[in-house]
């Protein structure tokens with residue numbers, strides 16, 4: 001594994017930040033995914049082994065698919081932040097999406113932050129930052145950081161890092177997978193990471209309700225642009241009718257993207273007041289980041305997301321189709 005030459009100084013600035021301070025709150029974006037949760041848990045675990053005081057924080061209880069992997073020490077809800085003096089922000093490109101305790105916003109959050117992320121839209125906020133868009137996951141970046149500066153990686157830390165390294169590459173299937181991703185996986189297993197446990201909890205743990213939801217989504221899948229564009233709509237009623245949970249819909253976009261001949265897949269998720277889009281591409285000539293940015297979101301070239309505030313599903317669908325035509329299917 002090797003840090004890209006042009007980023008060595010940035011990685012060093014993060015190491016110095018960590019090395020020269022003593023207590024940290026470790027945060028990530030709202031509605032955290034496997035890379036977000038894996039990276040904050042790994043960072044807090046490493047910092048603790050390194051003799052610092054550190055806690056990982058998410059806004060709400062972890063999504064159920066991560067329940068078997070997260071420790072009791074993961075903080076959520078209200079937190080007394082006076083115990084901390086510094087913050088590490090992981091896997092979050094946009095300061096508006098940072099999930100600080102007590103609903104605090106970036107602009108008024110009192111603790112200085114550093115920022116480690118792999119999203120192309122990250123502008124490098126914080127007192128120290130490293131943004132590595134060649135990394136498939138933030139957890140992969142932490143592997144580089146921890147190895148380069150000989151930081152302590154115990155078995156729990158390695159297991160948390162495996163969560164993100166596998167989630168953001170779809171278990172090393174997506175086009176963002178590099179030799180570095182694979183080397184990170186090998187390095188983490190050598191460090192004692194529990195690969196079987198991560199696989200068991202995250203990838204061999206489907207419920208019949210989630211499968212029923214998948215069946216309904218498959219039946220109602222919509223196509224456009226000569227069937228190269230597939231999309232589906234997730235509502236609370238649909239999820240409820242299957243006895244499933246809202247987060248059971250999270251992986252569907254990655255399942256549908258395996259369809260032969262489909263270039264772009266979009267999930268339209270009705271969150272009540274707002275609509276959330278998850279976008280995936282299988283064709284580098286149709287990068288979904290362009291479509292996500294058009295809707296006001298961001299992410300990666302081949303996997304991106306956006307939120308439309310105060311909109312109905314019908315409005316979201318119409319907007320999506322018109323923007324998709326304009327940006328990706330001219």
Ligand SMILES: [Mn+2]
Nearest residue numbers: 035091137138
């Ligand atoms: Mn990520």
